[in-house]
Amino acid sequence: MSSIINLIPVLAFLVLMLLISVYVQKSSEDDRQKNFAKDYFIGGRTLGGFVLAMTTAATYSSVSTFVGGPGMAWIIGYGWLYMAIVQVVVIFLVLGVFGKKIALVARRIDAVTVIDVLRARYKSNFLANFAAVVIVGFFCATMVAQFVGAAKLFEAVTGYSYLTGLSLFGLIVVFYTTIGGFKGVAITDSFCAIAMIAGMCLLFGAMMETGGGFDNIMKHISTNHPDMLEPLSRGKMPISLYISQWLLVGICTLALPQSVVRGISFKNTQALHRAIVIGTVVIGAMTLVATVIGVLSKGILTGDLASYGGSVDNITPLTIVKSMGPFWAGVTIIGPIAATISTVSSLLLAASSSIIKDVYMNHLASQGKELANDSVRNLSLAATVILGLAVYAIAITPPSVIWIINMFAFGGLQTAFFWVLIFGLFWYKANKNGAIAAMVGGVLVYCATMAMKIKVLDLHQIVIGIGVSLIFFLVGNSFGKTVDDETLEIFFPERFDN
Amino acid sequence: MKRSEKFRQANREAKATILATIAVIAFWWVAGFGLADVNISYLHTPLWVWGGCLGTWIFAILVTLYLTKYVFVDFDLDDKEEGK
Numbered sequence: 001m002s003s004i005i006n007l008i009p010v011l012a013f014l015v016l017m018l019l020i021s022v023y024v025q026k027s028s029e030d031d032r033q034k035n036f037a038k039d040y041f042i043g044g045r046t047l048g049g050f051v052l053a054m055t056t057a058a059t060y061s062s063v064s065t066f067v068g069g070p071g072m073a074w075i076i077g078y079g080w081l082y083m084a085i086v087q088v089v090v091i092f093l094v095l096g097v098f099g100k101k102i103a104l105v106a107r108r109i110d111a112v113t114v115i116d117v118l119r120a121r122y123k124s125n126f127l128a129n130f131a132a133v134v135i136v137g138f139f140c141a142t143m144v145a146q147f148v149g150a151a152k153l154f155e156a157v158t159g160y161s162y163l164t165g166l167s168l169f170g171l172i173v174v175f176y177t178t179i180g181g182f183k184g185v186a187i188t189d190s191f192c193a194i195a196m197i198a199g200m201c202l203l204f205g206a207m208m209e210t211g212g213g214f215d216n217i218m219k220h221i222s223t224n225h226p227d228m229l230e231p232l233s234r235g236k237m238p239i240s241l242y243i244s245q246w247l248l249v250g251i252c253t254l255a256l257p258q259s260v261v262r263g264i265s266f267k268n269t270q271a272l273h274r275a276i277v278i279g280t281v282v283i284g285a286m287t288l289v290a291t292v293i294g295v296l297s298k299g300i301l302t303g304d305l306a307s308y309g310g311s312v313d314n315i316t317p318l319t320i321v322k323s324m325g326p327f328w329a330g331v332t333i334i335g336p337i338a339a340t341i342s343t344v345s346s347l348l349l350a351a352s353s354s355i356i357k358d359v360y361m362n363h364l365a366s367q368g369k370e371l372a373n374d375s376v377r378n379l380s381l382a383a384t385v386i387l388g389l390a391v392y393a394i395a396i397t398p399p400s401v402i403w404i405i406n407m408f409a410f411g412g413l414q415t416a417f418f419w420v421l422i423f424g425l426f427w428y429k430a431n432k433n434g435a436i437a438a439m440v441g442g443v444l445v446y447c448a449t450m451a452m453k454i455k456v457l458d459l460h461q462i463v464i465g466i467g468v469s470l471i472f473f474l475v476g477n478s479f480g481k482t483v484d485d486e487t488l489e490i491f492f493p494e495r496f497d498n
Numbered sequence: 499m500k501r502s503e504k505f506r507q508a509n510r511e512a513k514a515t516i517l518a519t520i521a522v523i524a525f526w527w528v529a530g531f532g533l534a535d536v537n538i539s540y541l542h543t544p545l546w547v548w549g550g551c552l553g554t555w556i557f558a559i560l561v562t563l564y565l566t567k568y569v570f571v572d573f574d575l576d577d578k579e580e581g582k
Binding site: 285 | 507559563
């Protein structure tokens with residue numbers, strides 16, 4: 001099984017990503033001489049509509065779009081697809097609600113990160129530093145989980161060892177993110193999004209051939225697994241799960257900092273409008289095709305779960321191996337690898353910007369010191385590469401605590417940022433005390449209820465996290481001072497109109 | 499456009515986006531759960547799958563086209579024509 005043939009396509013793709021990043025680095029040299037942080041962490045606010053759409057969609061869709069999701073669809077059936085399709089709202093929601101407002105504010109205060117915006121709004125170093133800790137901690141755990149998922153898939157499909165796969169794409173993504181910066185990440189993300197769709201279409205086509213066509217596979221499923229054709233899947237998909245998913249992977253993703261930061265990065269309103277449409281087309285297509293593949297693989301992998309190693313994560317690799325020869329399997333696997341590296345690259349850069357820009361540079365500024373542009377450059381590059389290599393090293397043998405943090409990460413980030421961002425940008429009375437209470441209290445309560453498996457009405461703990469965070473915000477807010485006029489003028493100029 | 503007018507417009511667009519999301523959720527519910535008991539299949543795939551999954555995607559695209567054409571407005575993001 002393990003032959004050089006199924007390594008070549010992935011290798012070629014990864015080398016292409018590297019070349020793009022080298023090119024971006026060369027062509028941005030002038031901008032980086034002037035203001036390194038602005039070019040490196042936010043791409044100088046020059047993204048066009050297509051790239052903005054692709055990078056937002058590619059960052060959002062991860063290795064689980066290819067592995068965990070289709071695996072569950074193999075068990076549940078179309079109910080899982082019906083639930084997954086809620087993700088069509090995620091791109092237009094974040095760009096439509098926050099896009100213009102955060103773009104206007106960021107230009108005014110010269111913000112590079114989401115935390116820059118929060119610091120300017122709430123005037124609290126504690127809030128900014130806590131947010132940085134939340135981002136770095138949860139992002140690192142997510143990156144490790146992404147690496148592990150992709151390396152396992154790589155091993156199952158190509159026959160090369162876990163460590164070979166991990167080292168191959170793990171080291172390359174760290175390296176290209178470090179040199180390419182935000183613009184490099186955005187452009188490579190666009191290629192990754194295209195590779196994901198291409199990989200899915202290839203697999204879909206090969207499955208059709210193996211299974212004797214869509215109608216034939218569906219006939220098999222409707223005869224043998226009629227439960228897979230019901231939205232509630234005979235109790236396997238309760239309504240509470242639908243509601244939980246609408247919140248967890250739909251509405252609450254609004255506040256994920258890795259998505260919101262893209263609101264600072266685009267060139268003009270035309271780009272934003274185009275990205276809203278293109279992004280919705282792309283995220284919907286990815287979700288549909290990937291999950292339909294999972295459903296249809298029931299016609300290819302007809303045994304029970306135990307005969308496939310007892311884990312739904314084995315479904316996608318086995319489907320690939322069973323429907324294609326080694327070369328095409330090697331091409332198809334570019335898709336999930338692309339999904340992984342496009343998520344990791346964005347998280348890695350956002351995490352290193354938090355460390356350097358939000359914490360370190362700000363700490364120096366509070367002592368009246370300012371870093372020279374060259375020092376910013378060296379520190380930023382060093383932070384990105386060191387953090388990336390640390391994540392790679394942890395992914396070789398991840399300790400169990402990583403899985404716990406990873407389980408908390410998605411909802412934890414949403415709880416931390418949801419009300420703090422929404423109220424910060426849309427409610428002029430929101431103040432520092434409310435924001436701190438909402439972020440700190442919300443995250444703690446969310447993680448505690450996750451750890452203790454406490455649920456309300458059988459809904460996911462995100463409901464508790466978001467609900468408690470809202471109450472904390474309103475209570476904390478009533479003890480705080482009203483915001484000063486200067487801040488109000490930056491964030492709510494419409495209040496000064498008569 | 500004055501800076502304050504841009505912010506008013508951004509607020510309006512944010513509200514419209516929320517309404518659009520509610521519309522997508524409503525469509526998703528009706529075209530999926532609402533059709534779950536209809537006994538029509540195409541390619542051995544029941545109607546609610548086509549409506550609730552493929553339909554929701556297409557509906558969401560139409561919604562974004564409507565938003566960006568009729569609700570969202572182009573303006574300069576920089577502060578050139580600053581006015582209090």
